[in-house]
Amino acid sequence: MKNELIVQKCMKCGATVIVKDPCNCNCGLECCGEKMVTLEPNTTEASFEKHIPNYERIENDILVTLNHPMDKDHYIQWIALVKENKVQVIDLYPEGDAIARFPYIPKSTIFSMCNKHQLWSKDVD
Numbered sequence: 001m002k003n004e005l006i007v008q009k010c011m012k013c014g015a016t017v018i019v020k021d022p023c024n025c026n027c028g029l030e031c032c033g034e035k036m037v038t039l040e041p042n043t044t045e046a047s048f049e050k051h052i053p054n055y056e057r058i059e060n061d062i063l064v065t066l067n068h069p070m071d072k073d074h075y076i077q078w079i080a081l082v083k084e085n086k087v088q089v090i091d092l093y094p095e096g097d098a099i100a101r102f103p104y105i106p107k108s109t110i111f112s113m114c115n116k117h118q119l120w121s122k123d124v125d
Contacts, residue, residue: 090102
């Protein structure tokens, strides 16, 4: 089973939703009177800001960090760890740190959500 995270975003107001148990009919959710867009995670860094999560294993945990600004208008909204059908999300806030700690789960995937540059991911070894 893949480590999927289905994230939909309203292109008008910027709201994001993590979709659990999708019906696989591509019907989508609506916000602001329009269908929300399903985001595909980026895995290649192409900008000055760092969006791809980095992690360091510390005993039975991983410490996830991003070298990314955490300004009021540009920040990492959340970091998630996904293994098959289990999702753990840590919400982040402007002017805080882009850091999260999760249990070490081999072959899981880390996702990060930037309010301007969308969804990013990295696999855990």
